[in-house]
Amino acid sequence: MNPEEEKRATPCSSPVFVHNPHLDVMKDDVLYHFALGTATHNLPAMFGDVKFVCVGGSPWRMKSFTEYIAAEIRMEDPESEYPNICAGTDRYAMYKVGPVLSVSHGMGIPSIAIMLHELIKLLHHAHCEDVTIVRIGTSGGIGLEPGTVVVTKKSMDATFLPKFEQVILGKTVERNTDLDQCLAEELLQCSKELNQFETVIGNTMCTLDFYEGQARLDGAFCSYTEKDKQDYLKKASEAGICNIEMESSVFAAMCKLSGLRAAVVCVTLLDRLKGDQMNGSHEVLQSYQLRPQILVGNYIKKLLKAKAGRSCNSATV
Amino acid sequence: MNPEEEKRATPCSSPVFVHNPHLDVMKDDVLYHFALGTATHNLPAMFGDVKFVCVGGSPWRMKSFTEYIAAEIRMEDPESEYPNICAGTDRYAMYKVGPVLSVSHGMGIPSIAIMLHELIKLLHHAHCEDVTIVRIGTSGGIGLEPGTVVVTKKSMDATFLPKFEQVILGKTVERNTDLDQCLAEELLQCSKELNQFETVIGNTMCTLDFYEGQARLDGAFCSYTEKDKQDYLKKASEAGICNIEMESSVFAAMCKLSGLRAAVVCVTLLDRLKGDQMNGSHEVLQSYQLRPQILVGNYIKKLLKAKAGRSCNSATV
Numbered sequence: 001m002n003p004e005e006e007k008r009a010t011p012c013s014s015p016v017f018v019h020n021p022h023l024d025v026m027k028d029d030v031l032y033h034f035a036l037g038t039a040t041h042n043l044p045a046m047f048g049d050v051k052f053v054c055v056g057g058s059p060w061r062m063k064s065f066t067e068y069i070a071a072e073i074r075m076e077d078p079e080s081e082y083p084n085i086c087a088g089t090d091r092y093a094m095y096k097v098g099p100v101l102s103v104s105h106g107m108g109i110p111s112i113a114i115m116l117h118e119l120i121k122l123l124h125h126a127h128c129e130d131v132t133i134v135r136i137g138t139s140g141g142i143g144l145e146p147g148t149v150v151v152t153k154k155s156m157d158a159t160f161l162p163k164f165e166q167v168i169l170g171k172t173v174e175r176n177t178d179l180d181q182c183l184a185e186e187l188l189q190c191s192k193e194l195n196q197f198e199t200v201i202g203n204t205m206c207t208l209d210f211y212e213g214q215a216r217l218d219g220a221f222c223s224y225t226e227k228d229k230q231d232y233l234k235k236a237s238e239a240g241i242c243n244i245e246m247e248s249s250v251f252a253a254m255c256k257l258s259g260l261r262a263a264v265v266c267v268t269l270l271d272r273l274k275g276d277q278m279n280g281s282h283e284v285l286q287s288y289q290l291r292p293q294i295l296v297g298n299y300i301k302k303l304l305k306a307k308a309g310r311s312c313n314s315a316t317v
Numbered sequence: 318m319n320p321e322e323e324k325r326a327t328p329c330s331s332p333v334f335v336h337n338p339h340l341d342v343m344k345d346d347v348l349y350h351f352a353l354g355t356a357t358h359n360l361p362a363m364f365g366d367v368k369f370v371c372v373g374g375s376p377w378r379m380k381s382f383t384e385y386i387a388a389e390i391r392m393e394d395p396e397s398e399y400p401n402i403c404a405g406t407d408r409y410a411m412y413k414v415g416p417v418l419s420v421s422h423g424m425g426i427p428s429i430a431i432m433l434h435e436l437i438k439l440l441h442h443a444h445c446e447d448v449t450i451v452r453i454g455t456s457g458g459i460g461l462e463p464g465t466v467v468v469t470k471k472s473m474d475a476t477f478l479p480k481f482e483q484v485i486l487g488k489t490v491e492r493n494t495d496l497d498q499c500l501a502e503e504l505l506q507c508s509k510e511l512n513q514f515e516t517v518i519g520n521t522m523c524t525l526d527f528y529e530g531q532a533r534l535d536g537a538f539c540s541y542t543e544k545d546k547q548d549y550l551k552k553a554s555e556a557g558i559c560n561i562e563m564e565s566s567v568f569a570a571m572c573k574l575s576g577l578r579a580a581v582v583c584v585t586l587l588d589r590l591k592g593d594q595m596n597g598s599h600e601v602l603q604s605y606q607l608r609p610q611i612l613v614g615n616y617i618k619k620l621l622k623a624k625a626g627r628s629c630n631s632a633t634v
């Protein structure tokens with residue numbers, strides 16, 4: 001083998017990084033909000049083969065994703081009910097089928113951040129390598145037909161800047177919210193091949209609040225007019241923002257810090273330029289919510305099929 | 318009756334306020350994250366008698382609180398399983414027994430804020446009056462014996478200031494986080510009468526993050542030393558902060574805006590000066606978590622007993 005061939009033949013493995021020297025001297029590590037721990041569970045045996053992690057707000061959706069992906073990658077076990085790995089707590093739900101882990105994260109930045117701290121430590125303790133993580137979620141769209149799927153280019157804050165502000169010891173630290181552009185393009189390409197629904201790549205605004213923070217007129221409190229709302233959303237649109245949700249910025253920041261290849265795939269449940277209330281029929285909203293999981297499920301299936309021929313520059317599975 | 322007697326005899330009823338002129342012109346209101354709505358549910362019939370609302374992060378805890386309070390106020394129905402009123406969604410869980418509503422809120426400011434917007438609208442639509450609301454939660458203590466219950470005096474941010482910053486249309490607005498001091502004192506008095514565990518009144522720090530945001534050394538990322546951590550917690554202690562959690566500031570701010578008589582009652586699961594990991598035994602941590610519900614359950618029982626004789630300056634039930 002010449003050096004170039006050898007390089008291609010040798011998987012370029014990328015571990016999941018923690019950045020915390022204190023972890024090295026801890027006797028064991030309790031992942032409290034998962035009801036798991038290094039002293040009580042054999043994490044490498046339980047999770048060492050994980051290559052894909054899908055996360056979403058709703059525990060029900062993450063269970064349904066597991067059932068869906070099991071059928072897609074033909075690893076379903078008719079005897080299995082896919083038990084919740086975090087059954088000892090009601091903070092998060094976690095399911096696993098083959099190399100795919102599915103974890104719920106609740107709503108909002110703090111809730112997903114707790115989950116990600118413990119997930120990153122879990123993947124680290126389990127010696128996982130080359131992990132791809134995708135948030136599959138719901139969002140409000142700006143000027144898009146409801147049901148459109150948005151793959152996030154940049155996650156932006158409420159002032160339309162691509163950054164996440166982390167408070168550490170009372171001081172604010174800015175973190176980069178870059179996501180993997182190559183992964184985003186691959187997901188877009190996968191959606192084109194599927195040809196079941198519209199998918200776009202665009203910026204996503206991440207807010208700390210669903211009502212006043214997203215310029216909704218239907219919260220318990222509202223001190224602005226319909227025109228103020230429209231002006232704000234227009235400015236967001238001019239900054240390339242296609243949709244609004246509540247977790248992408250810290251997700252992007254933490255995945256980047258830990259070397260996880262990350263994407264955010266959210267369906268838009270409504271067009272915020274036309275309204276604020278989620279008053280579509282239950283069936284229609286439910287069918288929209290399936291779209292990110294269909295897209296990501298197909299992407300995972302495609303990657304697992306192409307396992308042998310994949311080069312280290314995109315994803316090594 | 319002289320005017321003073323008349324004033325005492327006439328219940329001084331206080332409605333639950335929304336501050337949103339747009340609600341008046343909406344045909345109906347979908348409380349999306351509760352799977353409830355004005356067009357689909359008779360909210361006054363379902364909730365018109367609510368006088369107490371208890372909220373907490375965990376859905377399991379809120380169900381157990383409902384079973385506990387049902388027995389305490391002797392309204393338990395041996396036939397009833399206390400169905401989850403929000404069974405159509407997995408975002409929040411809600412239970413009701415007599416005048417007591419119990420609602421979960423997930424973890425973090427954004428998650429509780431969504432719940433509170435919809436709860437305040439629910440109480441408004443149901444024409445509820447004179448409602449007392451208590452958050453019963455868990456927290457990390459500073460210099461307190463684990464298991465101590467803290468009734469919050471002031472909710473403070475990560476810079477030890479008693480304010481909540483709400484972003485509206487991309488601009489930051491400061492909101493007051495005052496809680497009802499009279500209610501806090503009544504709860505402290507109730508705990509003294511119970512004499513089952515230590516309860517103190519003190520300030521509570523509310524953070525956006527559980528790990529770096531609370532100076533923990535055991536997250537996936539940590540860029541500071543044990544000494545930095547201790548210095549930060551000491552400064553917090555000097556500002557009168559007894560415990561740290563993740564919801565009290567927006568809870569205080571929104572309850573104040575809507576005229577709800579509000580308190581925060583959290584048990585401390587560990588002393589943060591001595592460690593970061595929640596590695597107490599499951600049984601001990603579980604027994605600590607019961608304390609806020611025992612205290613608040615007894616307070617509600619006491620108030621319901623004293624119903625007739627209570628003056629409007631404290632709580633009219």
